[in-house]
Amino acid sequence: MHVDETLLQAFENGLDPAYPEQSGIRPVILGYGEISTTFAIPAMPGVALKRMPPFENLDQIKDHKAIISQYCRLLTETCGIRVVDFDFWDMENRHGEKILYVAQSRLPEISIGHQILKSGNSPELDGLMDAVLDPLIRLFKFNRDNGDSLSIGLDGQLSNWSFERSGENRFSSLYFDITTPMLRIHGREKLDTGIFLKSCPSFLVWLVRWRFLSEVLDRYHDVRMVLVDLMANFYKEGREDLIDPAMRITNARLEREGLIPGMNPLDRPEIDAYYKNDVFIWTIFLFLRRLDRFMKTRILRQRYNFMLPGKIQR
């Protein structure tokens, strides 16, 4: 992975985050997550870029980088989760804003989990599930054994992993969604969630903090909920038909590992109810951020500094 620093600085200075397609150097969007946008710059092949919400000062950037690094180290060393290589680039742009980019190797689109799922068949589903259940079960045991002292959260959705084929219907997994590192030490999240709240209208921040944020973060520390979330997202990928098979694979595996008495087996009504609630949460969150963008750019005529997802198909 080679990051051209001069080019990245020029990109940042010409970027219109509210309307990225109108920027001096146009980014190619690789994917929208719930929080950030991942893109490439054609003149910098092989690199995927993630632009973090703006920070107030260099100390905040330093902290954020340290948490990401610690998070990835823990994932790899304690849970055997392979994480894509990454690097940080921070800069001050022409508006005097402190901006942090996380650069990663650009992974082939066809290797990303939800792409494989979309056209996947049942033996492939077996392979995919094995490749994520191995690391997720290790994560579950890690969190269980560490109790309150240290908990690692992870968003296990297939759209956060790249898969390499390692045999017929066998895959090895590589995790890349590292820009929202979730680490709890004695019950307290290390991440400064305030940076994500800045993209909501200020008069509604209290609502988001109270209603959504803790609920959303909680679930990523609970591996059972991570699994529910993973399967509920099959709806989004148009593969509702694979939810029951995935659930059976997962329950059988949990049973084999002797985890079932501690963890209830997954069941379908729960997954369906979860999905409805999840769509609600993210739709509201995105709506609030779009409202904020509208007010800032159209009414107040201010600069708007977040790259929001476009329309998400649900």
Ligand SMILES: Nc1ncnc2c1ncn2[C@@H]1O[C@H](COP(=O)(O)OP(=O)(O)O)[C@@H](O)[C@H]1O
């Ligand atoms: N390193 C990468 N190479 C290629 N595509 C990527 C890479 N990282 C992310 N993407 C694409 O962008 C999407 C969102 O990225 P992700 O890191 O999951 O961000 P978020 O935290 O917003 O979910 C992914 O589902 C994937 O399609």
Ligand SMILES: [Mg+2]
């Ligand atoms: Mg993601």
